[in-house]
Amino acid sequence: MKKVTIYLLILVALFLGNSLMANASVNPEPNKVLVLTAAEKAHAEALIFRLNEIKRMDKSNLTRSEKKNLRKEVRAINKDLVRSGGGIYLSIGVIIIVILLLVILV
Numbered sequence: 334m335k336k337v338t339i340y341l342l343i344l345v346a347l348f349l350g351n352s353l354m355a356n357a358s359v360n361p362e363p364n365k366v367l368v369l370t371a372a373e374k375a376h377a378e379a380l381i382f383r384l385n386e387i388k389r390m391d392k393s394n395l396t397r398s399e400k401k402n403l404r405k406e407v408r409a410i411n412k413d414l415v416r417s418g419g420g421i422y423l424s425i426g427v428i429i430i431v432i433l434l435l436v437i438l439v
Contacts, residue, residue, distance in 0.1 A: 377417060380410050 387403055395403070 373417060377414060380414055384410055 384407065387407055390403075392400060392403070
């Protein structure tokens with residue numbers, strides 16, 4: 334019985350590590366079709382334009398606080414863009430862990 338639980342823990346750890354690597358991908362759902370209204374599309378394009386402006390900006394002559402403000406702005410824009418995508422993403426590892434827990438506890 335001990336061997337089985339040890340193997341299960343190793344298996345869960347492997348799947349968890351795999352799911353963490355899978356979450357690092359750029360596009361978690363490549364086949365998902367996202368329908369946006371014209372206003373949402375214009376807002377997203379404006380945010381992307383601002384991100385490109387910041388990327389092209391010469392940051393060598395900025396002060397430390399200005400750079401910090403730019404980083405905060407970039408993070409806020411990225412969060413806003415991700416939020417506009419909507420949806421809840423569950424990795425395969427999380428789903429397997431939930432199923433294993435259900436099987437063990439029930």
